[in-house]
Amino acid sequence: MGTFHLLALEDNIEYQDVLRDMLAQYPGADCLNVDIISSIATLEALIASGDHIDVFLCDISLGDGKPTGIDLVRRHFPAGSGTQVVYISGHIEYCTPVYETEHAYFLLKPIKQADFNAAIDKALKNLQGTDYTPVAIQHGGAVTMLNPAEIEYIESDRRKVRLYAAPGEVLETYATLGQMIDMLPDDFVQCHKSYIVNMAHISELRTASVLLRSGVEVPVSQRQRKVIRDLFYRYVGLNAQ
Template identity: 35%
Template sequence: MVSVVVLEDDDVQREQIARAVTSYFAARDIKCSLSKLRDANELIEYARSTDRLDLLVADVVLDQERDSVSEEAPRQLGDSFEDRESIHAIDLVQSLMLAERGVQVIYVTGYMEYHTRAYQTEHACFLLKPINQEELDFALDRAMKRLAMSMSKPVLIRTSDEERFVRPSEIVYIESDRRVLCVHVRDEVLRTYGKLGEYEHLLPHRFVRCHKSFLVNMDYIAAFRRSELVLVSGATIPISQSRRKATHDAITSFAKATARVLKRRSCKVGRLDA
């Protein structure tokens, strides 16, 4: 499931961009959770309240009165907030440290002069309005590739006596017991402190949150039952009732995506043999 936010102050354009984003993910059979926001307040609140944000499509210039911004905004936006008549998504991305959180940003604007300033922050693409489906598809392709690369990086796990870098592919599942996390890798269990949601944000989309206390790597799932997952090791992981449908959808989408990759590889091998 890819978590996407569209930030656009114009109601018509926000709906147009949202439809184009939905069309992109539907055509590729990728599950997408889409939120449509209209101003700085809503993005600040969203970023503060959620552990998961993968992709932001943001209008650069937000037509919003300074007095209408929440009291937290001046602290969030820093000195630049006081110097500008309008609020810029570039400032929001910078102050909320979205790039540092691994969020892939696509800027959209009708003003070419912001192209250079956009490079003050990490971003996947910069599009000029009006945008069409082909241009947005190109930008989303770039964002998804960058997202996959960032999520394949090793994860730092601090145990009581050392700091370990572990590749996501080596993690079978993570179990949470209050503030203690048991990270089950192929040959051992690493114990650390933290929130499961933090790792859910860091790890790639092959991991599914099937229970409030379990995050599972779908590469290691051998069977799916109504109330549990069976891993290749024979271990069973519970599925909570509230997450049953989302877990089923995630596994189905993952299986289809894996099948497409294998098919493409098979076609390449066939062409080489020919």
């Protein structure tokens, strides 16, 4: 593991000290080059200088009349930028608006060290996408080695399954959903008797479905609704409530 630049934007000076303590206690602290700043102007000056930010730890509410952390992420770290965003807030009402942007985790103040560690672990895991072991998919007489992170969802159709990968690739192979779950990482959950979804691609939980960032809506069975909600909340860091 190399060294990653973590930049934290927190306008509350006292909470900056909390973050420093948590970062010092993080088990992988040696792999982090940490900067903690208090102003949007400093953030924008760093970006303008070409400073690369691997992990952006950002408070959401930054003062009356100022852009929110969500605004800043939308402006400076859009989907595909490579920067892993971890939101921090004392306001639970932000847990839905954060899904307007791509992010790794949402931490609710007061933050527990275990949740903080999980958030940084997730961000670093995302940066090291090669941690996923590629899966071999046989289809049409060929074998494709596919990175699980690229798979959005899987659909069962009798004795076959179709894997929908980003961007727009579809692979069909003979298998069951049970076999697919066994070969994929824990990010994948069966949400319906005919569907598996990759939680990393979910942008919104709905009553009877999940909406993916690609705009695709995947059904969730009534039996699985609470299971999927609990698993997804844990996945994005909302289990602290």
